[in-house]
Amino acid sequence: MEKDHSKLERIALRIRRAIIEMTHAAKSGHPGGSLSSVEILTALYFAIMRIDPERPDWEDRDRFVLSKGHASPALYATLALRGYFPEETLFGFRRIDSMLQGHPDMKGTPGVEMSTGSLGLGFSAACGMALAARLDNRDCRVYTLIGDGEAQEGIIWEASMAAAHYRLDNLTAFLDHNGLQIDGPNEEVMSVEPLAAKWKAFGWEVLQVDGHSFGQIMDAVAKAKAVKGRPTMIIAETTKGKGVSFMENAAGWHGKAPGDQERDAALKELEVVCCEC
Amino acid sequence: MSANIATRDAYGKALVDLGRQNRDIVVLDADLSTSTKTALFAKEFPDRFFNMGIAEQNLMGTAAGLAASGKIPFASTFAIFATGRAFEPIRNAIAYPKLNVKIAATHAGLTVGEDGASHQCLEDIAVMRAVPNMTIMCPADGVETEAVVRAAAAYKGPVYIRLGRAKVPMVYSEESCSFEWGKGITLREGSDVTIIATGIMVSMALEAAEDLVSGGISARVIDMHTIKPIDRELIVKAALETGAVVTAEEHSVIGGLGSAVAEVLGETVPVPVIRVGVEDTFGESGTAEELLIKYGLTPGCIMQAAEKAVKIKLP
Numbered sequence: 001m002e003k004d005h006s007k008l009e010r011i012a013l014r015i016r017r018a019i020i021e022m023t024h025a026a027k028s029g030h031p032g033g034s035l036s037s038v039e040i041l042t043a044l045y046f047a048i049m050r051i052d053p054e055r056p057d058w059e060d061r062d063r064f065v066l067s068k069g070h071a072s073p074a075l076y077a078t079l080a081l082r083g084y085f086p087e088e089t090l091f092g093f094r095r096i097d098s099m100l101q102g103h104p105d106m107k108g109t110p111g112v113e114m115s116t117g118s119l120g121l122g123f124s125a126a127c128g129m130a131l132a133a134r135l136d137n138r139d140c141r142v143y144t145l146i147g148d149g150e151a152q153e154g155i156i157w158e159a160s161m162a163a164a165h166y167r168l169d170n171l172t173a174f175l176d177h178n179g180l181q182i183d184g185p186n187e188e189v190m191s192v193e194p195l196a197a198k199w200k201a202f203g204w205e206v207l208q209v210d211g212h213s214f215g216q217i218m219d220a221v222a223k224a225k226a227v228k229g230r231p232t233m234i235i236a237e238t239t240k241g242k243g244v245s246f247m248e249n250a251a252g253w254h255g256k257a258p259g260d261q262e263r264d265a266a267l268k269e270l271e272v273v274c275c276e277c
Numbered sequence: 278m279s280a281n282i283a284t285r286d287a288y289g290k291a292l293v294d295l296g297r298q299n300r301d302i303v304v305l306d307a308d309l310s311t312s313t314k315t316a317l318f319a320k321e322f323p324d325r326f327f328n329m330g331i332a333e334q335n336l337m338g339t340a341a342g343l344a345a346s347g348k349i350p351f352a353s354t355f356a357i358f359a360t361g362r363a364f365e366p367i368r369n370a371i372a373y374p375k376l377n378v379k380i381a382a383t384h385a386g387l388t389v390g391e392d393g394a395s396h397q398c399l400e401d402i403a404v405m406r407a408v409p410n411m412t413i414m415c416p417a418d419g420v421e422t423e424a425v426v427r428a429a430a431a432y433k434g435p436v437y438i439r440l441g442r443a444k445v446p447m448v449y450s451e452e453s454c455s456f457e458w459g460k461g462i463t464l465r466e467g468s469d470v471t472i473i474a475t476g477i478m479v480s481m482a483l484e485a486a487e488d489l490v491s492g493g494i495s496a497r498v499i500d501m502h503t504i505k506p507i508d509r510e511l512i513v514k515a516a517l518e519t520g521a522v523v524t525a526e527e528h529s530v531i532g533g534l535g536s537a538v539a540e541v542l543g544e545t546v547p548v549p550v551i552r553v554g555v556e557d558t559f560g561e562s563g564t565a566e567e568l569l570i571k572y573g574l575t576p577g578c579i580m581q582a583a584e585k586a587v588k589i590k591l592p
Contacts, residue, residue, distance in 0.1 A: 059347070063346075065342075105373075105374070106345070106374045107374055107375065113345065114341070114342070114345060114370075114374070115369065115370070115373050115374040117369070118365060118366075118369040118370075120334070120338075121338050121341070121366055121369055121370040123338075124334070124335045124337075124338025124339055124341070124342065124366070124370070125338050125339070125341045125342035125345060125370055126342060127335070127338070127339050127342060128338065128339035128340060128341060128342020128343040128344075128345070128346070128350075129342040129343070129345060129346045130342075131327065131339065131342070131343060132342065132343045132345075132346030132347065132348050133346065135303070135324070135325070135348070136346075136347075154334065155332075155334040155335055155338060155366070158329075158330075158332035158334055158335035159335045159338065159339070161330065161332070162329055162330065162332065162335055162339065165330075166327070
């Protein structure tokens with residue numbers, strides 16, 4: 001039974017537009033991997049997580065750590081639309097004296113749970129947060145998002161071992177499997193497959209979803225919540241640059257900002273049809 | 278308790294006391310808990326102890342996450358693995374967001390002994406000193422270690438605590454330790470030269486000062502237990518009043534206490550600063566005692582440095 005996700009879809013579209021506007025204005029940033037993670041972030045912040053933007057330090061909140069910190073435009077746009085800070089702030093992205101640093105800074109930005117950008121560290125910190133929640137008998141959950149290239153970092157496997165060892169069933173990780181990294185396709189740079197088998201072998205529950213389907217993402221999270229005694233890895237099949245035809249599946253758009261014409265072309269493709277959201 | 282013990286032993290005991298007083302204290306180790314003495318805490322508080330296995334990067338990353346959720350993690354392993362292998366997680370996941378993690382590293386310096394150069398960390402103060410938001414403590418004996426551990430737990434932010442493997446002579450009794458965060462302790466007054474020492478070199482500095490008396494040199498001795506932030510005021514005062522300075526540390530002469538003192542004085546009261554420490558070289562296997570002699574970390578070496586400093590100081 002297919003539920004109506006039109007509201008989430010409209011939010012996702014606005015986040016995509018903001019990603020294009022922000023990276024264009026900043027003349028730098030990472031649109032490709034931001035666009036691929038939009039549905040995951042939208043689902044988490046607008047449908048799944050127990051959060052209160054008015055109280056970003058609420059102890060019983062669910063936590064999200066963007067371990068692939070270069071997707072900061074997607075996170076910032078999501079946080080702004082969710083009400084953590086004004087949308088105008090987004091235009092300061094990557095500028096001097098702005099609270100929106102190139103990569104997330106937990107000290108400066110409301111709603112950012114961990115300073116990330118150096119790959120693998122956020123995933124490890126998310127394990128620490130899950131441990132802390134369990135120590136305090138809090139029923140809050142910890143979510144994190146890593147990239148597929150990020151799976152090449154050694155600390156990812158150190159942390160995966162530890163999360164299974166400590167049976168962190170309050171931890172749910174997403175892997176944004178868009179298949180591309182800076183230097184090209186994963187399998188050309190450094191093979192990461194078989195990802196599902198790897199995490200299964202490490203003792204995780206592994207689920208695979210279409211990372212652009214709200215229904216599949218939310219079903220998977222519901223399943224992850226029911227898993228006892230082990231963490232869950234949701235491998236989300238995604239398209240890098242999703243939503244902008246000329247950015248889709250192009251490694252070149254990993255860390256390149258759109259120019260004026262490219263911005264206009266991208267925004268045209270991302271027209272908001274209905275403005276009630 | 279005033280027997281000669283290693284600072285790591287004092288650390289292990291202090292952690293247990295701390296654990297009893299504060300349930301937010303959690304301890305992480307990387308398969309070295311019997312050596313770092315966190316095993317004592319693990320035995321008493323198994324629910325608050327996490328062995329992360331031989332995975333130092335994740336040790337620091339997990340500690341960061343625990344701190345971000347309000348815990349006060351003490352993360353322990355040998356100094357070389359803490360500040361070497363896990364340097365970047367410490368920098369980016371702990372220091373940059375100023376998270377409340379205490380990195381208590383044992384087996385610092387040459388006195389690791391027989392394990393040799395791979396395990397003798399002589400660069401940790403230098404690398405930790407260069408990281409913003411990091412603070413560095415290096416206690417001289419067991420009593421001061423307890424004070425340092427308590428102070429570190431009370432301070433909100435990252436602390437690097439440098440501890441040793443070998444037994445060290447007692448410098449303080451429980452009553453005589455007037456430890457204050459960030460304030461060096463003047464252990465002996467003197468007017469011709471000041472010896473600023475840290476860690477196991479403090480007791481040697483006191484010995485050297487005693488031996489200098491017969492040669493007519495009056496040496497002041499300062500225990501600089503906090504290396505960052507360094508007690509600029511006390512260093513400047515000592516330089517003004519004695520006109521020459523010797524530093525002593527079980528660390529490379531590059532980037533450690535000696536550098537910190539020279540940096541302060543170069544910008545304020547430029548007096549001679551002679552650094553006693555390991556020259557720009559790796560260590561090797563041997564007993565702690567043999568290594569200290571071979572690499573120039575003895576009261577005699579401090580004495581010679583003091584004589585040299587007095588000789589070259591301006592009239």
